[in-house]
Amino acid sequence: MQAPETRTARDPLVIAGRAISSRLLVGTGKFTSPEVMAEALDASGAEIVTVALRRVDLDSREPNLLEFIDRERYLLLPNTSGAESAEEAVRLARLARAAGLSDWIKLEVTPDPKWLLPDPVETLRAAEMLVKEGFTVLPYIGADPVLARRLEEAGAATVMPLGSPIGSSRGLKTRDAVAIIVEQAGVPVVVDAGLGAPSHAAEAMELGADAVLINTAIAVARDPVQMARGFRLAVEAGRAGYLAGAAGPRERAEASSPLTGFLGEGG
Amino acid sequence: MIEITVNGKRRTIAAGATLGDLLRALDLDARWVVAELNGEPLEKGRMTSVVLASGDSLELVRAVAGG
Amino acid sequence: MSFREHLLELPVDALVARARDASEAEVARALAAERRDLFDVAALLSPAAEPFLEEMARLAHRITVQRFGRTIQLYAPLYVSNECVESCTYCSFAIRNRIRRRTLTVAESVAEARILTGRGFRHLLLVSGEHPRIVPPEYIAEVLSALHTDVPSLSVEVQPQTEEVYGEWVRSGAEGLTIYQETYDREVYAEVHPRGKKRDFDWRLETPERGAAGGMKRIGIGALLGLSDWRLEGIHLAAHARYLMRRCWRAFISVSFPRLRPASFSIDPPRPVADRHLAQLVCAFRLFLPDLGLVLSTREKAAFRDGMIRLGITQMSAGSRTEPGGYSAPEETGKQFEIEDRRRPDEVSTAIRRSGYDPVWKDWEAALND
Numbered sequence: 001m002q003a004p005e006t007r008t009a010r011d012p013l014v015i016a017g018r019a020i021s022s023r024l025l026v027g028t029g030k031f032t033s034p035e036v037m038a039e040a041l042d043a044s045g046a047e048i049v050t051v052a053l054r055r056v057d058l059d060s061r062e063p064n065l066l067e068f069i070d071r072e073r074y075l076l077l078p079n080t081s082g083a084e085s086a087e088e089a090v091r092l093a094r095l096a097r098a099a100g101l102s103d104w105i106k107l108e109v110t111p112d113p114k115w116l117l118p119d120p121v122e123t124l125r126a127a128e129m130l131v132k133e134g135f136t137v138l139p140y141i142g143a144d145p146v147l148a149r150r151l152e153e154a155g156a157a158t159v160m161p162l163g164s165p166i167g168s169s170r171g172l173k174t175r176d177a178v179a180i181i182v183e184q185a186g187v188p189v190v191v192d193a194g195l196g197a198p199s200h201a202a203e204a205m206e207l208g209a210d211a212v213l214i215n216t217a218i219a220v221a222r223d224p225v226q227m228a229r230g231f232r233l234a235v236e237a238g239r240a241g242y243l244a245g246a247a248g249p250r251e252r253a254e255a256s257s258p259l260t261g262f263l264g265e266g267g
Numbered sequence: 268m269i270e271i272t273v274n275g276k277r278r279t280i281a282a283g284a285t286l287g288d289l290l291r292a293l294d295l296d297a298r299w300v301v302a303e304l305n306g307e308p309l310e311k312g313r314m315t316s317v318v319l320a321s322g323d324s325l326e327l328v329r330a331v332a333g334g
Numbered sequence: 335m336s337f338r339e340h341l342l343e344l345p346v347d348a349l350v351a352r353a354r355d356a357s358e359a360e361v362a363r364a365l366a367a368e369r370r371d372l373f374d375v376a377a378l379l380s381p382a383a384e385p386f387l388e389e390m391a392r393l394a395h396r397i398t399v400q401r402f403g404r405t406i407q408l409y410a411p412l413y414v415s416n417e418c419v420e421s422c423t424y425c426s427f428a429i430r431n432r433i434r435r436r437t438l439t440v441a442e443s444v445a446e447a448r449i450l451t452g453r454g455f456r457h458l459l460l461v462s463g464e465h466p467r468i469v470p471p472e473y474i475a476e477v478l479s480a481l482h483t484d485v486p487s488l489s490v491e492v493q494p495q496t497e498e499v500y501g502e503w504v505r506s507g508a509e510g511l512t513i514y515q516e517t518y519d520r521e522v523y524a525e526v527h528p529r530g531k532k533r534d535f536d537w538r539l540e541t542p543e544r545g546a547a548g549g550m551k552r553i554g555i556g557a558l559l560g561l562s563d564w565r566l567e568g569i570h571l572a573a574h575a576r577y578l579m580r581r582c583w584r585a586f587i588s589v590s591f592p593r594l595r596p597a598s599f600s601i602d603p604p605r606p607v608a609d610r611h612l613a614q615l616v617c618a619f620r621l622f623l624p625d626l627g628l629v630l631s632t633r634e635k636a637a638f639r640d641g642m643i644r645l646g647i648t649q650m651s652a653g654s655r656t657e658p659g660g661y662s663a664p665e666e667t668g669k670q671f672e673i674e675d676r677r678r679p680d681e682v683s684t685a686i687r688r689s690g691y692d693p694v695w696k697d698w699e700a701a702l703n704d
Contacts, residue, residue: 003573004371006343027334037332052333055274055326056300064299066330081333091303095328098308099301149583166334183369186580193334208369215334245367259391262641263610 011243013211015188016104016136016157021047023205024235025077025190026228027215034068036224041074044218044228049074050106052081053092053099077138079106084119086126093130105130106160107139115165120147124154131155140192143174148181148189159185160213162193163204167216169196172203182208198227198234205238269321280319287315289325301328336543337577338536344372344573352376353565361386365393370622375572378618379565387614394620394646401624404691407649408679409457410450411491413658414438414477416668418463420493421529422516424558424600426670427463434668436658437468443477447485449661453653453679456696457487459512461656461670464493464532471499475506482507486696489552493531494541500548510552511545513538514590518570519562526561526601542574546582553578553585554629559612560594560603568615575619575626588627588649589619595633595672609638613645620646632673636685639675643689652682 012019026046031037041049049069069076078096083089086109093105107130109122118140124147130137136157141147143161151159161178164170171194172178182189188210195201201212214231221227268279273289280289286309290297302309302317303326309317319325349372352360356377364374365386377383378390415437418427426433438446443460450458460477462469474492482488489510490503500511517523520535527533542553555574557567571589578587591612594603607615616628629649630642639650652675655661657668677685683693 003340003344005345005349005373028332029334031332034332050334051330053301053328054331056295056329058274058276058293058327061294062331064296064329065332066299076330078330079333091306094308095301095303098303098310099328099330100311101330184580184583213334245363245369258388259395259644260388260610260613260641262637263387263613 023211025213030219084111143177160192164194166193171200198230202238356380390617394617417465478506504549512554514556556590590629653679
């Protein structure tokens with residue numbers, strides 16, 4: 001558990017013992033071209049960048065994504081997207097590791113093709129298996145505080161609750177549940193999915209999330225590079241607001257019938 | 268000649284061919300491809316020198332854009 | 335990470351310094367903050383916060399009503415033995431003291447419990463001195479098994495055990511574990527525990543975690559106020575409670591605030607804690623951890639307890655006897671400490687009602703019993 005009292009002025013995000021320079025994680029999907037993606041990654045200031053694994057299409061030629069991502073600069077975080085069961089997720093994670101991509105894995109198990117909502121039971125099962133195999137597991141989950149605790153107990157390096165369904169750009173609809181997760185978590189909380197505008201990211205960070213992961217909102221913006229910069233600033237703004245400790249309305253003591261009257265003066 | 272399965276499709280290759288030979292034939296750059304042979308991932312370092320056998324089932328996978 | 339390790343990472347010296355010399359601005363920040371950390375707790379415990387006690391009390395009152403409703407849960411201690419091999423300087427049970435020693439038979443424990451359930455209690459706390467031979471884990475398990483059909487909620491306050499023993503006790507019917515660190519000040523701890531197994535500070539410090547790992551559903555911690563600087567105790571207790579609430583999340587965590595009183599068989603409190611300071615401590619805890627149980631026992635005077643009801647307390651004992659067998663046959667010798675609130679349980683219950691609160695004898699019971 002990272003106690004708030006142990007924070008240093010530099011305030012890095014620490015995942016599985018590794019200091020990460022940016023609290024904005026960025027996905028690489030849905031960009032119009034790999035060149036635009038590379039430029040947007042640069043503008044975002046992100047250190048962690050997610051990629052997916054897919055079967056090679058033997059009948060067509062596609063550009064190789066990894067040629068556009070500087071592995072010296074970015075930490076690649078492969079995901080298990082496409083997995084519909086724990087076993088499939090584990091299989092994808094093993095492939096990612098064998099490929100030399102990373103033994104960090106963003107665990108996604110989404111049997112529901114419409115909303116791509118994560119399956120809590122399979123996700124927990126997969127996390128248990130992957131932790132046993134030595135993976136650093138970052139699970140994508142619904143904003144369920146008990147599931148978050150179970151995953152933390154299972155050894156997950158973070159929990160990544162969704163703000164709203166993936167790609168929906170509806171913002172932090174799970175605000176109250178995320179607040180509970182943040183209050184209870186002993187591992188970093190990364191709000192993933194559904195954040196559609198920089199203000200959404202700032203809201204999540206102000207609430208005390210340790211980081212956010214953004215993909216669609218940047219990739220499909222009219223100007224993805226400008227939007228990446230917007231998210232970078234919003235994440236920094238939200239974090240600063242959180243650390244500064246917003247003051248609530250201050251209660252004023254009323255003279256009539258004081259609660260501490262029974263104590264007397266000297267006490 | 269022997270028959271193997273690559274990404275779900277049957278394919279005939281020369282007996283004794285390595286995975287490296289196959290990738291060259293498919294015009295795939297080994298740097299960007301991961302292989303799973305009969306359900307087991309192949310380590311990057313030794314991948315291209317693996318000799319394929321009749322009936323092998325091969326999955327070729329690569330990193331793509333994703334969130 | 336254990337609490338012992340967690341504590342090593344915390345800036346304890348800076349926190350204690352803040353608790354001694356916080357500025358008024360730091361107190362104002364702590365009062366207005368939406369979320370509070372241990373530096374805020376320190377500010378709320380500081381002398382600079384004393385003029386704001388009424389404001390703290392109002393906030394604490396509002397939070398407590400919101401989270402717990404207007405309820406006070408009642409419990410009674412059931413002393414099963416005053417045999418003890420330890421030498422704690424502040425305790426009447428210490429081995430040096432020539433008091434009448436007694437360990438209840440299982441049947442006598444049942445008789446005591448029946449008296450208490452007859453008075454309305456459904457939460458009992460089994461208490462014993464620390465004597466591994468005369469009061470072994472098997473004895474406690476036997477008493478638990480005998481009581482748990484009659485008593486819905488049983489907690490245990492005896493010497494620290496292993497996780498395995500706690501597991502056994504849970505299977506025998508225990509639901510809660512109470513264990514006080516006595517003092518979080520290591521130097522003072524060594525002074526007041528000159529001999530014996532209890533000298534092992536860290537073994538005791540990690541006991542609540544072991545209890546939760548063993549399946550205990552209620553974990554109570556505390557410090558004996560008056561042994562060391564109450565502000566230092568407050569910082570450590572707050573850190574400990576927060577740690578347990580996060581780490582042992584299946585358990586309900588509560589903190590007790592027992593004040594050491596001058597007594598015939600023990601030292602006088604070297605650092606006595608004033609009423610106002612105890613009130614400040616309780617309010618600061620409520621402001622820091624809205625869902626934490628806060629316990630005030632019959633060690634405190636009736637008028638003080640009645641006032642504290644509205645400041646955040648959620649659990650109280652009533653009509654307590656601190657000598658084994660004291661409910662069946664009250665005795666003057668063999669008590670652990672003198673109680674100050676001598677009202678009967680029904681009188682305490684009436685006083686709680688008069689304050690506009692509900693006395694709760696039983697708020698929870700396991701859905702299924704083995």
